[in-house]
Amino acid sequence: xxxxxGVALAVTLVCAxxxxxxxxxxxxxxxxxxxxATTPQAAPAxxxxxxLVPAPLRxxxxxxxxxxxxxxxxxxxxxxxAPAPPEAAxxxxxxxxxxxxxxxxxxxxxxxxxxxEGQYRLPALDGRLRLxxxxxxxxxxxxxxxxxxxxxxxxxxxxNVTAWPLELTGHYELWRGDHQGLSLGAGYGLTFxxxxxxxxxxxxxxxxxxxxxxxxxxxxxTLGPGELGAAARGAVGATSLxxxxxxxxxSLSSFTFTLSYSLGLHL
Numbered sequence: 001x002x003x004x005x006g007v008a009l010a011v012t013l014v015c016a017x018x019x020x021x022x023x024x025x026x027x028x029x030x031x032x033x034x035x036x037a038t039t040p041q042a043a044p045a046x047x048x049x050x051x052l053v054p055a056p057l058r059x060x061x062x063x064x065x066x067x068x069x070x071x072x073x074x075x076x077x078x079x080x081x082a083p084a085p086p087e088a089a090x091x092x093x094x095x096x097x098x099x100x101x102x103x104x105x106x107x108x109x110x111x112x113x114x115x116x117e118g119q120y121r122l123p124a125l126d127g128r129l130r131l132x133x134x135x136x137x138x139x140x141x142x143x144x145x146x147x148x149x150x151x152x153x154x155x156x157x158x159x160n161v162t163a164w165p166l167e168l169t170g171h172y173e174l175w176r177g178d179h180q181g182l183s184l185g186a187g188y189g190l191t192f193x194x195x196x197x198x199x200x201x202x203x204x205x206x207x208x209x210x211x212x213x214x215x216x217x218x219x220x221x222t223l224g225p226g227e228l229g230a231a232a233r234g235a236v237g238a239t240s241l242x243x244x245x246x247x248x249x250x251s252l253s254s255f256t257f258t259l260s261y262s263l264g265l266h267l
Contacts, residue, residue: 089266092121094227096262102138105253108161111140113256115165120267128173130183138163138256148199158198163252165191165235169216179222187214189235191252210237210252226263233258 099114115136122129139162146157169187189212196205218231237252 090121090127091226091264091266092123092127093265093267094119094121094262095265096226096260098134098136098229098231098258098260100256100258102140102163103255103257104140104161105255106142107144108140108142108159111138111161113138113165113258117260117262119171119262125172128176130171130173130185132167132169132171132185132187134165134167134169136165138165146199152200154199156198160196162194163191165189165212167212167214169214171216171218181220183216183218183220185214185216185218187216188212189214191235191237193252212237212252223261226261229260229262231258231260232256 095116095118097115098117099112101110102113103110113136115134117132117134119130119132121127122131139160141158141160143156143158145153145155147153148157167187167189169185171183171185173181173183175182191210191212193208193210194205195208196203212235215234216231218229220227220229233256235252235254235256
């Protein structure tokens with residue numbers, strides 16, 4: 001009985017292994033499938049380079065929605081510039097003195113002249129027009145050979161002339177610079193003359209009143225509270241009233257060269 005069981009078990013094992021062996025044989029006899037032909041792959045294309053154009057910048061106003069943690073600070077105080085002080089008005093009245101040389105056109109030697117002068121600047125013509133009033137004293141003397149009427153020839157005729165001129169002139173400022181100016185003027189004057197003569201040992205004296213026409217070229221420079229001036233004047237005697245005759249008329253015609261200083265005032 002045991003032998004019979006052993007034979008049955010062996011037959012069962014052989015029958016079970018036969019299909020697996022057949023599968024293995026068929027698998028071994030089947031030729032492998034041919035490998036697929038490899039297709040060469042194309043090289044990767046280079047990336048196209050696109051130039052970058054910067055976008056226009058936009059102004060972005062920065063703001064914050066956050067609530068301020070503390071009280072808002074006040075804007076800084078900017079002080080307004082102080083107003084410029086008003087320019088001081090130019091003086092229109094000048095009072096001063098002048099002096100210089102007096103050169104008569106007659107045989108008299110050069111003398112001197114001094115006096116007081118007042119000028120008023122008129123508001124018309126941009127302040128270029130001035131009126132001047134002068135009163136002064138002048139003196140000159142001369143010694144020469146002369147033929148004295150009804151007396152004869154005197155080789156040492158002496159004449160001393162004293163003059164008190166009163167002059168009214170108008171001046172127009174031709175050129176105006178920085179605190180300076182150049183003016184041309186004309187005017188009229190009355191001159192009181194006194195003369196003494198010594199001829200052939202005899203002395204005599206005479207007086208006269210003369211009329212003169214004036215031409216003036218002057219320069220002024222603002223200096224301190226007033227003006228420093230220099231002027232050249234020419235006077236031509238028109239008439240001599242009195243007993244001086246031709247001598248007095250010649251004494252009226254003269255040149256003067258003067259310096260002056262006047263204080264400026266506001267009227």
